Amino acid sequence: xxxxxxxxxxxxxxxxxxxxxxxxxxxxxxxxxDTAVDCVITPYLTVDVSxxxxxxxxxxxxxxxxxxxxxxxxxxxxxxxEKAAVDIAEARSTMVSEVMLGKVNMDYDKRKQQRLSSLxxxxxxxxxxxxxxxxNAKAAKLKxxxxxxxxxxxxxxxxxxxxxxxxxxxxxxxxxxxxxxxxYSAEYVEDQPIMRVAQLNPLHIEAIVPMEMFGKIQKGMxxxxxxxxxxxxxxxxxxxxxxxxxxxxxxxFGVRLTMDNPGNALxxxxxxxxxxxxxxxxxxxxxxxxxxxxxxxxxxETTRNNDVMQLAMLDEHDLSSRTDIAGDYIPNNTADGxxxxxxxxxxxxxxxxxxxISTMPKIWLKRPLVNVRAEPNxxxxxxxxxxxxxxxxxxxxxxxxxxxxxxxxxxxxxMAGFLIGEMTDxxxx
Numbered sequence: 154x155x156x157x158x159x160x161x162x163x164x165x166x167x168x169x170x171x172x173x174x175x176x177x178x179x180x181x182x183x184x185x186x187d188t189a190v191d192c193v194i195t196p197y198l199t200v201d202v203s204x205x206x207x208x209x210x211x212x213x214x215x216x217x218x219x220x221x222x223x224x225x226x227x228x229x230x231x232x233x234x235e236k237a238a239v240d241i242a243e244a245r246s247t248m249v250s251e252v253m254l255g256k257v258n259m260d261y262d263k264r265k266q267q268r269l270s271s272l273x274x275x276x277x278x279x280x281x282x283x284x285x286x287x288x289n290a291k292a293a294k295l296k297x298x299x300x301x302x303x304x305x306x307x308x309x310x311x312x313x314x315x316x317x318x319x320x321x322x323x324x325x326x327x328x329x330x331x332x333x334x335x336x337y338s339a340e341y342v343e344d345q346p347i348m349r350v351a352q353l354n355p356l357h358i359e360a361i362v363p364m365e366m367f368g369k370i371q372k373g374m375x376x377x378x379x380x381x382x383x384x385x386x387x388x389x390x391x392x393x394x395x396x397x398x399x400x401x402x403x404x405x406f407g408v409r410l411t412m413d414n415p416g417n418a419l420x421x422x423x424x425x426x427x428x429x430x431x432x433x434x435x436x437x438x439x440x441x442x443x444x445x446x447x448x449x450x451x452x453x454e455t456t457r458n459n460d461v462m463q464l465a466m467l468d469e470h471d472l473s474s475r476t477d478i479a480g481d482y483i484p485n486n487t488a489d490g491x492x493x494x495x496x497x498x499x500x501x502x503x504x505x506x507x508x509x510i511s512t513m514p515k516i517w518l519k520r521p522l523v524n525v526r527a528e529p530n531x532x533x534x535x536x537x538x539x540x541x542x543x544x545x546x547x548x549x550x551x552x553x554x555x556x557x558x559x560x561x562x563x564x565x566x567x568m569a570g571f572l573i574g575e576m577t578d579x580x581x582x
Contacts, residue, residue: 192360201346232321242311255297266290358410373435525566529554
């Protein structure tokens with residue numbers, strides 16, 4: 154007589170029942186103890202590269218599978234109109250005749266006002282003539298300021314035109330590999346991506362872990378990853394994300410790991426197995442951040458417009474043959490200690506000038522950076538590099554060189570006269 158399985162178990166001795174129960178539950182216990190889980194290797198970052206401005210694609214420089222660097226130009230839109238706009242804006246930004254004319258008129262009206270004021274003090278002219286001269290002097294100063302404002306506005310228009318031209322170049326925001334190309338030359342692009350770029354170093358490991366291991370896996374814990382294409386070789390990875398919510402249907406939760414991939418040795422999109430080291434000490438892990446970094450505008454570009462602006466301040470001197478302009482620009486926030494120039498110690502001669510500043514004419518620099526030399530010649534040692542933001546006072550003039558005093562730096566030295574000018578009322582506004 155054949156008994157059902159349940160009846161057979163009932164007829165077994167108690168010792169046999171215990172052994173059978175152990176045999177039935179053994180696989181589950183082994184599964185809990187085993188920390189190896191299935192996983193998938195994915196790119197660290199995937200970006201759909203598009204254009205900041207709509208237009209017709211002129212050229213695409215990369216193809217699927219090509220390696221690209223961060224900020225590399227991968228495509229270019231038709232930009233003939235934008236190039237013409239830059240040429241026009243650049244020509245307008247160099248027009249300084251209005252500023253030069255305003256400066257001449259202001260100097261003339263200022264001198265005329267001074268003469269008429271002196272004559273009025275002698276009762277030689279009427280009060281109306283004196284008031285009209287003062288009005289003309291103030292109007293000339295405002296016209297000069299208006300001309301400078303227009304010149305500055307033209308510089309901003311040039312910068313806008315250059316930015317619009319720069320937007321015609323499509324750059325890759327990350328270093329990676331082109332995995333898909335969507336657009337080709339002569340196609341119109343507006344809000345559609347041109348290509349897809351994936352960053353493969355490092356790589357992300359997406360693991361599905363049983364809920365029984367929740368709380369045992371922590372951020373910063375290490376794990377061995379076995380890719381399916383080289384399953385006998387373990388790769389080290391670090392836990393960077395542990396989901397705080399599981400999936401009730403499958404009884405699992407997600408874990409993300411990050412693994413170095415030098416030389417893009419491993420491809421993304423393959424299966425793997427991850428073995429967690431539950432006894433390892435978690436390391437401090439920084440939050441995943443967007444590896445895209447803003448493009449910093451080079452210093453020579455940011456100062457180029459400054460150079461153009463200085464043309465508005467030049468008088469009839471020809472600077473093309475002069476060489477005493479400091480070769481390198483230094484930002485205003487640069488500490489004096491960072492300047493690679495010779496220093497001159499405070500001399501006893503600089504003391505008396507502190508009390509004479511009120512009677513000394515203040516001067517301004519026609520260039521962003523000018524050398525201050527120990528003697529009135531271009532072969533003399535450089536004691537400092539003066540900036541336009543420095544307070545500079547004229548002591549005397551000697552054969553085309555100005556002896557100057559910089560109270561903030563306790564410096565007395567010489568500057569080439571063609572690079573500086575005396576302050577007027579208009580410059581002090």
